[in-house]
Amino acid sequence: MTYLAPKIWVSVDCLVFGYDTNASELKVLLFKREVEPFLGEWSLIGGFVEEEENLENAAVRILDNFTGLSNVFLEQLQVFGNVNRDPAGRVVSVLYWSLIKIHDLKKDKAKIHGARWFSLSELPDLILDHKEMVNLGRQExxxxxKLKPIGFELLPQEFTLPQLxxxxxTIYGGSVDDRNFRKQILKTELLIKLDKKDKSSSRKGAFLYKFDSEKYKQLSKEGYHLDLKI
Amino acid sequence: MTYLAPKIWVSVDCLVFGYDTNASELKVLLFKREVEPFLGEWSLIGGFVEEEENLENAAVRILDNFTGLSNVFLEQLQVFGNVNRDPAGRVVSVLYWSLIKIHDLKKDKAKIHGARWFSLSELPDLILDHKEMVNLGRQExxxxxKLKPIGFELLPQEFTLPQLxxxxxTIYGGSVDDRNFRKQILKTELLIKLDKKDKSSSRKGAFLYKFDSEKYKQLSKEGYHLDLKI
DNA sequence: ACAAAAGTGTTGACCGTACACCCATGT
DNA sequence: ACATGGGTGTACGGTCAACACTTTTGT
Structure with missing residues (x-):
């Protein structure tokens, strides 16, 4: 049994964000493209979907290939399917985005494919519609x-409130009032205060916290929605 | 130039919502599938993407085919791409959703393809993962x-506050306080009160309003976001 | 005159926001 | 002792949520 319809290449591109806590900068993982056309130009990590591979699995595979990571935040964002988006042929690309802890990146895997981090403020030219993809991700x-606890995907497991x-x-490009921010974030009761301090950036040291993802999952089931007023 | 990768069928499915103001019911447009497999079973309206056709254009074409409508609310929702979602072969389907005014439907066009409305409460069995698609649309x-003025896509051009x-x-499955609802909705200043009344449902008659989409566009540019507390 | 739906205001509780000083520590 | 970043509380104004009666008009 078969359909009378044209077949099309389907690719997955994966927009990977990381956060450099020291520089307070958001970064995007890019790599040097290994095939023509645009060989050697900067691109989001990506690849074609295999015959017997779910879209989701393709995204997981690609992310693992370039970062060595799995079980991280990875969601579908949008499909890009204009006829002429790729001059080499009709390719429909499914964009996924991923948020990872920047230090978890397996550097050897990244190196193999020439992948490296770029600050959002210093993005090079990107192939095809990848710039558009990055902008979509920034918007997302x-x-x-404000609505989902995605910030914690970008920070180390244990983080301080000043870091958060x-x-x-950084995300909102403005400065929030310190006291009000603490009130907002602590009011959710989703942070677990640890008995440790991080003294790397002050003499006094800042208490470390971790995100209570179990509690969040539980609350989500009961219809709770995060809604930070930042 | 060509890629060494498998090609895949790409389809577009279009989830069309309408609102029956009389019965206060949300409806979905379904049609009897015209090809094997699943010939004769109920399905979202849809079709394959042509070789030289943007995804967006495919959605527009399909919507026009079945409803005779264009220039209506139509947005991409998600891609469904599991390997075995269609037993007849590997098909990646891009789901669009559309909100239309139920009486604008061109009945002749719908009839040609055996398309008709179903209440959400009386959905028949749907082929493939189309039930999942409907549920995703309901969630959306x-x-x-609350966040976008999509309600007005579903109502006639001129509508009353009781209708709204x-x-x-209906959407939220609960009853909102009448006075508070009016306050909320009028506070936005996005409704234009007309000098006419609709007397079809009461002796007193309810004033007709229309949505000021120009003003909304303008405000959106300036960063305004609708945020109804319902 | 009455039935049936449309329309209208007020109050209390809570929440967001603005704002400035003390604390702990290593050097 | 001092410099550096971490941490804390209060008061005001606005907004959401709860609540019941009057208005209009066709019959």
Missing amino acids: LITDA KQLYD | LITDA KQLYD
């Missing part, structure tokens, strides 16, 4: 950071 | 109705 980040605030400041 | 409706409230009640 802005929208979602810095991250939100 | 719930999320978006009924619609929101």
Whole structure:
């Protein structure tokens, strides 16, 4: 049994964000394209979907190939399917986005494919419509950071409140009032305060916290929705 | 130039919602599938993407084919791409959703393809993963109705506040306080009150309003976001 | 005059926001 | 002792949520 319809190449591109806590900068993982056309130019990590491979699995495979990571935040964003988006042929590309802890990146895997981080402020030219994809992801980040606990995907397992605030400041490009930010974030009761301090950036040291993902899952089931007023 | 990768069928399915103001019911447009497999079973309207056709254009074409409508609300929702979602072969389907005014449907066009409305409460069995698609759309409706002026896509050009409230009640499956609803919706200043009344449902008659889409576009550019507390 | 739906205001509770000083520590 | 970043509380104004009666008009 078969359909009378044209077949099309389907690819998956994966927009990977990381956050450099030291520089307070959002970064995107790019790699040097290994095939013609655009050989050697900067591109989102990506690849074609195999015959016997779910889209989701393709995204997982690609992410693992370039970062060595699995079980991280990875969601479908949008499909790009204009006829002429790729001059080499008709390719429909499914864009996924991923948020990872920047230090978890397996550097050997990244190196093999010439992948490296770029600050959002210093993005090189990207092939095809990949710039558009990055912009879409930035927008999504802005929208979602208030509504879902995605910030914690970008920070180390254990983080300080100043770090968390810095991250939100970076995403929203403005400075939030310190006291109000703490009130907002602690009010959710989704942070577990640890008995340790991080002294790497001050003499006093800042308490470390971790995100209570179990509690969040539980609350989500009961209809709870995060809604930070930042 | 060509890629060494498998090619895949790409289809577009289009989830069309309408709102029956009389019965206060949300409806979905379904049609009897015209090809094997699943010939004669109920399905979302859809079709394959042509070789030289943008995804968006395919959605527009399909919607026009079945409804005779263009220039209506039509947005991409998600891609469904599991290997075995269609037993007849590997098909990746891009789901679009559309909101239309139920009486604008061109009945002759719909009839040609055996398309008709179904209440959400009386959906028949659907082929493949189309039930999942409907559920995704319902969820999207719930999320978006507070944040975007999509309700007006479902109502006639001119509508009354009681009708609008009924619609929101239907979407959220609960009854909103009448006075608070009016306050919320009028506070936006996006409704234009007309000098006419609709007397079809009461002796007193309810004032007709229309949505000020120009003003909304303008405000959107300036960063305004609708945020109804329903 | 009455039935049936449309329309209208007020109050209390809570929440968001603005704002400035003390604390802990390593050097 | 001092410099550096971490941490804390309060008061005001606005917004959401709860609540019941009057208005209009066709019959």
